[in-house]
Amino acid sequence: MHCGLCLPHCPTYELHRQEGDSPRGRLTLMQGLARGELDPQSPRLRSHLEGCLGCRSCEAVCPAGVPFGALMDRTREILLQESDEPEGAPLPMPRMLHDRLLGSPRLRRLAGLGARAAARLPRAGLPGLDATVRRALEHARPSLAPPPRLRADGPPDAVDVLLFTGCMDAFFTGPDLEAALTVLHALGLKVGIPSSPTCCGALDRHAGRPAAATELERHNREAFGAAEDGPPVIVLDSGCEATLREAADSFPGARATSLTRFVARHLEEHGPPRDGWREDPVRVALHRPCTQRNVTREGEILPTLLRGLPGVTLTGTPSLPNCCGAGGTAMLAWPEQADALGQQTLQALGTEAPDCIVSGNVGCRVHLRALQPQSPEDPPLLSPARFLAGRLAVT
Template sequence: MNGMPLENPRHRIAVLADQCVQCGLCLPVCPTYALDGNEAESPRGRIAIAAALARGQFPPTPELRTPLDHCLGCLSCERVCPAGVKYEELLVETRALLGPAPERPGLLLEVVKRPALNHRLQDLARWTRAKHWLGRVLPGRWREALSLLPRNQDQVRRAQDKLKHPRPPATGGEGGTVALFPGCTASVQDAEAERAAEMLLTAAGYRVVRLPALCCGALDLHDGATRNAETAAARVRQVWADVSADHLITVTTGCLSTLRQALPDVRVDDPYRLLAERIDRLQFHPLPARVALHVPCTQANVARSDATLTQLLQRIPQLELKRLPTPPYCCGSAGSHVLQFPERAARLREGVLSHVETLDVRWLLSSNIGCRLHLAAGLDERSSNLPTLHPLTLLAQQWIPS
């Protein structure tokens, strides 16, 4: 490394890569290795590529960068690594060094990150004929994005109608003040889940304040668009500084890691632990039904709240919960991955949906909006009417107002 300063990004990547002992324990939990059976598409293969690029041993040819672009960032490897390799940091640093992938649909993602434009796309999805027509004339990546918009708007409206409980009376916030981060896509596509979180947290004794809807920067940060990510992080810090709260929460687990990086001294989490800490204040109607629970990679490996969520759902009497298999069974959504590599994303999704079909369930639950839209699109392709819901929406539907 020839005396490069420690803050040099190339040096930093090399230092992170040197932590890997090449043991191979990451291979069984890597979705892309399971998909391709190719060592370059494994965590230790990507670490070796990142180290070689950082040290200037090879130029960043398409053949070398493609496995890095294919990585889902699920972090299952980081969770099982006995050497404690900081794989997410290494991946983010390497992508920042290389810049965004050639396949990245930059203009489309700029639309996705803007809630006002998201609203217009949501309205467009209600017009089925227009959607089919646009699906024929739009470029490929835009067609993929259009396919992810909910087609069964009746399901969305029914979920929203069931959330029209009397609003819990505002309390003194004896549990503390919670700031809800709406996000960009989630603020539109997961609006009912955010209302559910606000309702349940208020009933549990928290004071809830809502931040402005904006992008946290996750899409840019994990795609190597560093300058855009830094701008988004600055906006997050500003809106946080404008409120007085004890916790920051998001209903979208894909935002957690980026929010935690932007606000390292703040407790940033999904709502489940806060609800679990005051669960005795919440009662639920029985629900004699079987539901499938999809645990997003970010919930299992970043939030690590999957056990807490399971405990909360089990508070609903008579509910039979079927958890879907965990790594290497990633659904393939992974932020912008579903738009950059739709064929690979669809292949990864097939394993998840094939298992769902064996369970005879009434709902499919998933707590990350990208995963849920991707899974719903796959169900639609299979002509399945299985509804998809955020777990918070189901909890709020069954909540008994006191």
């Protein structure tokens, strides 16, 4: 399918105006690569294919239903298999994340400690580091948070819901997980937290490493149970939810649900939390991540939920790009592209001077926080969990 109706929706084509950076151009390159007509070692070919952000905006508007995301995952698998990287060479930072870190709770904790220690140093105090490692440390600096202290309310078979903690808890999402517990408890629910969940597998899946992703999915299946009638699995970030819902070998996708979808449904069926909501006014700029709009198709659930809360006003976001540029590890691998799109996103979100910005994906929040000037006037970037917890009435 090469009609080109998707071109206006592609953030990299909008930025570069090159056919090879459009969905139509990339599909042509994928075909040539699969047929053996193109050299997999070509830097230009790899630049076009590896530079895709995986936002799947093209897939969402395609009249023929071309599964662009799955095709890109398979293409990157081919590129990885055909890599001329010498055996034993040091892994680049994005590959190190996939291969070494995110699947191991112990390594994640150690890496989190190291990252927080490095964040205390001035930028000039990090000499001699690989450029991608330096970029990772500096980009993560504004978002680093202590790991959470979470306590389950009972075993998995004796609770109302299960909480998916993922692999970012040692770095960024500790406060979000604690906030989610606060919200769920305020709704009168018992929450179970499996002791050994791991990464959802998204980064591996989209980097062309399906076997590694499948192994992570198997581990999560064991942690959460495979029964279709088990408790709902609450997922805080849209990228994780999209992966868990689409993974064939994970626990049944119907059980995975976003916190906002679950809360919206619970409020509709059972009414407000026991102590109600705060009513003081707050202006919110809403960032809807690509996975939320294009994969889980929950783009309207969060704004509808927020509009129904007392005192909340959603500001307008004109000219918001289709993607903020984060794209998993793309913010590290393609910094110029990521920062250009991120700056456009921040500018659009800040047009009407909101009190805060709410975004449903951890990668987007990390990326956008890193691009803020870090002044007291910056609106805080919050997860839906932290925003909802902050709007609970305190009695």
